[in-house]
Amino acid sequence: MSEAGSRPQSGTGRFISGVVEGFYGRPWTMEQRTELFQREQKWGLNTYLYAPKDDYKHRMYWRDLYSAEEAEQLMALISAAKQHEVEFIYAISPGLDITFSNPKEVAALKRKLDQVKGFGCSSFSLLFDDIEPEMCPADRQAFSSFAHAQVAITNEVYRHLGEPESFLFCPTDYCGLFCTPSVSQSSYLHTVGEKLLPGIDILWTGPKVVSHRISVESIEEVSAVLRRPPVIWDNIHANDYDPQRLFLGPYKDRPTDLIPKLRGVLTNPNCEFYPNFVAIHTLATWCKATADGGPSDVDMAGCDEEQDPCYSPQKALTLALTDWLQEFMTTDQPGGPPSRLKKESSDEEPMQTDVLEGAHVPGPDENPLYTAEPLTLDDLRLLSDLFYLPYEHGATARTMLQDLDWLRTHSHAAAAAAEETDLTSEWCQRAQQFDDTCGAVVQMFNRLSNAPNRSILYDLYNYICDIKSGVGLARAYVKTLGGRGRPSAHLMTDDPEPWGFRGGLSGEFQRMLPGHGSRDLFRHPPSTAVYSIRPYCPEDKMELQRISREMRRDGEDRSSAAQPLLISDSLSAGETPPSPQCGLILEDEIGVCGYAVALTDAKPAAAKIQSAVGQAFLEEFPSLLSVQVLPRVADPAPAKRMIGQLLSSIRSSGSRGAFCDLRPSDRRMLHFYSTLDSFKAVQVDGLPGDVLIMAASL
Numbered sequence: 001m002s003e004a005g006s007r008p009q010s011g012t013g014r015f016i017s018g019v020v021e022g023f024y025g026r027p028w029t030m031e032q033r034t035e036l037f038q039r040e041q042k043w044g045l046n047t048y049l050y051a052p053k054d055d056y057k058h059r060m061y062w063r064d065l066y067s068a069e070e071a072e073q074l075m076a077l078i079s080a081a082k083q084h085e086v087e088f089i090y091a092i093s094p095g096l097d098i099t100f101s102n103p104k105e106v107a108a109l110k111r112k113l114d115q116v117k118g119f120g121c122s123s124f125s126l127l128f129d130d131i132e133p134e135m136c137p138a139d140r141q142a143f144s145s146f147a148h149a150q151v152a153i154t155n156e157v158y159r160h161l162g163e164p165e166s167f168l169f170c171p172t173d174y175c176g177l178f179c180t181p182s183v184s185q186s187s188y189l190h191t192v193g194e195k196l197l198p199g200i201d202i203l204w205t206g207p208k209v210v211s212h213r214i215s216v217e218s219i220e221e222v223s224a225v226l227r228r229p230p231v232i233w234d235n236i237h238a239n240d241y242d243p244q245r246l247f248l249g250p251y252k253d254r255p256t257d258l259i260p261k262l263r264g265v266l267t268n269p270n271c272e273f274y275p276n277f278v279a280i281h282t283l284a285t286w287c288k289a290t291a292d293g294g295p296s297d298v299d300m301a302g303c304d305e306e307q308d309p310c311y312s313p314q315k316a317l318t319l320a321l322t323d324w325l326q327e328f329m330t331t332d333q334p335g336g337p338p339s340r341l342k343k344e345s346s347d348e349e350p351m352q353t354d355v356l357e358g359a360h361v362p363g364p365d366e367n368p369l370y371t372a373e374p375l376t377l378d379d380l381r382l383l384s385d386l387f388y389l390p391y392e393h394g395a396t397a398r399t400m401l402q403d404l405d406w407l408r409t410h411s412h413a414a415a416a417a418a419e420e421t422d423l424t425s426e427w428c429q430r431a432q433q434f435d436d437t438c439g440a441v442v443q444m445f446n447r448l449s450n451a452p453n454r455s456i457l458y459d460l461y462n463y464i465c466d467i468k469s470g471v472g473l474a475r476a477y478v479k480t481l482g483g484r485g486r487p488s489a490h491l492m493t494d495d496p497e498p499w500g501f502r503g504g505l506s507g508e509f510q511r512m513l514p515g516h517g518s519r520d521l522f523r524h525p526p527s528t529a530v531y532s533i534r535p536y537c538p539e540d541k542m543e544l545q546r547i548s549r550e551m552r553r554d555g556e557d558r559s560s561a562a563q564p565l566l567i568s569d570s571l572s573a574g575e576t577p578p579s580p581q582c583g584l585i586l587e588d589e590i591g592v593c594g595y596a597v598a599l600t601d602a603k604p605a606a607a608k609i610q611s612a613v614g615q616a617f618l619e620e621f622p623s624l625l626s627v628q629v630l631p632r633v634a635d636p637a638p639a640k641r642m643i644g645q646l647l648s649s650i651r652s653s654g655s656r657g658a659f660c661d662l663r664p665s666d667r668r669m670l671h672f673y674s675t676l677d678s679f680k681a682v683q684v685d686g687l688p689g690d691v692l693i694m695a696a697s698l
């Protein structure tokens with residue numbers, strides 16, 4: 001018989017809103033949690049779910065009772081929550097090793113929760129997320145499924161505690177993705193929905209663990225199975241899965257139409273406490289959504305996303321950042337600089353220290369104070385844009401990525417190749433725009449470092465340092481593309497400082513994956529094609545000719561210009577055989593699909609066509625190479641490997657440099673060479689404008 005009857009109004013019946021401290025890693029301190037309660041109260045949020053994954057006694061040692069000292073701390077915390085009208089829900093995660101069918105285990109769980117009840121806590125939660133779904137033999141004997149085991153123990157504990165007003169359960173299948181075969185057909189969820197007592201609320205993260213969007217339809221679907229509206233455990237701002245990410249964008253992509261369909265929303269935000277200002281502030285704005293909180297014509301201009309009439313993420317972000325700026329300007333540590341802002345309300349402010357007396361004031365001809373420039377709202381907007389949301393970069397970050405991509409593909413070589421001479425001015429303009437934004441990032445970093453509130457800064461520090469270095473590398477790269485020397489030679493030498501090759505071992509792994517382990521991997525999984533590279537032999541001559549003819553025809557289709565004669569023509573036509581150890585053939589399962597051939601001494605071939613490439617050039621770059629790969633080889637790695645092998649053979653022949661000559665119509669190879677750090681476009685006097693030279697020093 002089903003235990004679930006008609007559902008009473010659980011808890012206080014109010015919409016549960018607030019924060020779940022439910023991430024992996026270092027838990028927040030008691031002081032931070034108390035500060036959180038103050039904020040929640042100020043912003044109208046009403047709940048805090050205590051569930052720090054790596055807290056010893058929450059999960060790993062869930063059976064252990066708290067010591068006297070811990071008890072004192074927890075009691076203080078629970079009473080601080082009460083004082084700020086925040087409901088403190090104590091969660092425990094026994095799922096790693098509990099034997100559900102053992103009465104002693106159930107007793108241990110009750111004993112632990114009774115202890116916490118004795119601290120003044122009256123709301124509880126049992127979490128079964130992130131555990132192995134397999135039952136031990138004893139449990140398999142006792143329960144017909146994992147869901148039955150979890151529900152039995154949860155109902156028992158709930159009753160034991162006197163059916164608390166608030167009691168939350170986190171299922172093992174806590175998002176759409178985890179349900180087999182689907183949400184509506186998940187037998188696990190159906191059992192939970194049917195058997196879990198109706199006063200118990202159920203946590204749900206949406207379609208995925210970190211849900212991009214949560215639609216009304218998806219919530220209606222899961223509510224029907226669970227037989228109650230879920231409480232969203234929202235991981236939109238969680239960053240515990242990637243040490244390089246931090247989320248400072250607004251609460252977003254959850255329509256406010258959801259509010260009446262949900263029991264509540266708890267955000268599980270960034271591990272770092274202080275940067276969560278935006279995550280929590282904007283969630284509070286969302287929870288209060290009313291018709292006048294919606295988008296205005298001004299701030300949503302040009303935004304083609306479906307608009308929520310009651311909530312504008314951009315507006316909510318501005319509100320949050322404006323308040324956050326005040327926070328940055330508040331001195332929080334003894335001996336720090338004076339606050340730049342007047343106190344807003346005395347009970348909210350951390351410790352104030354006034355050190356103005358005797359402060360150095362520079363004279364008219366002296367150095368201005370380094371700390372002169374205060375942080376601005378624009379700085380915080382930029383910061384938020386750079387660390388926005390898991391599935392979206394902020395507007396400035398998007399522009400920077402687009403600019404860099406465009407600048408890369410339209411660098412001098414590519415521009416000349418396309419014979420679009422006026423590209424240069426556009427290129428310079430965009431390069432300048434990119435450089436200015438990089439400059440703004442550095443300025444933001446400096447002003448943040450000077451901000452009086454050190455706690456926020458320290459939480460942000462690694463991230464802003466990281467982005468400053470990343471931006472510095474990109475900035476130097478664009479300058480190099482623009483031919484403006486090597487401004488950051490120290491970044492681009494053969495023996496760079498460790499910040500020139502970032503990412504540690506994890507970075508090494510990423511660099512070894514196709515597409516540098518980027519999101520492209522998901523969009524275009526690596527092809528299963530297997531390539532082999534073998535030495536060239538005279539019998540390959542026909543294949544070489546075929547590929548070079550095919551690729552040339554391909555280029556001609558798109559270019560009406562007459563084809564200039566190249567030094568490499570006789571090499572790629574197989575008329576001049578490659579030098580010893582300097583010919584490679586690429587094959588896939590269909591057959592030959594590419595080649596890389598070289599002449600260690602290009603002088604005879606240059607003389608043969610009376611090339612304008614002069615002696616001086618050939619002294620510096622004596623060797624010539626020619627590489628072609630058929631379009632069906634989408635992966636650039638095989639061509640890169642062939643070039644690497646060729647260059648090493650050329651180097652061991654004693655040559656100092658190698659070059660290739662290309663037609664502008666050969667855009668693919670031009671682009672390809674421009675992505676190789678070793679090759680640079682070289683201007684050669686006297687050469688026809690439609691012959692392009694890329695060269696590499698060895």
Ligand code: GDL
Pocket residue numbers: 022023024053129130170174205209233235238239240241268
């Ligand atoms: C999870 C974990 C949570 C973690 C989050 C993000 C739930 C219910 N559990 O799956 O502890 O912080 O992912 O990594 O979300």
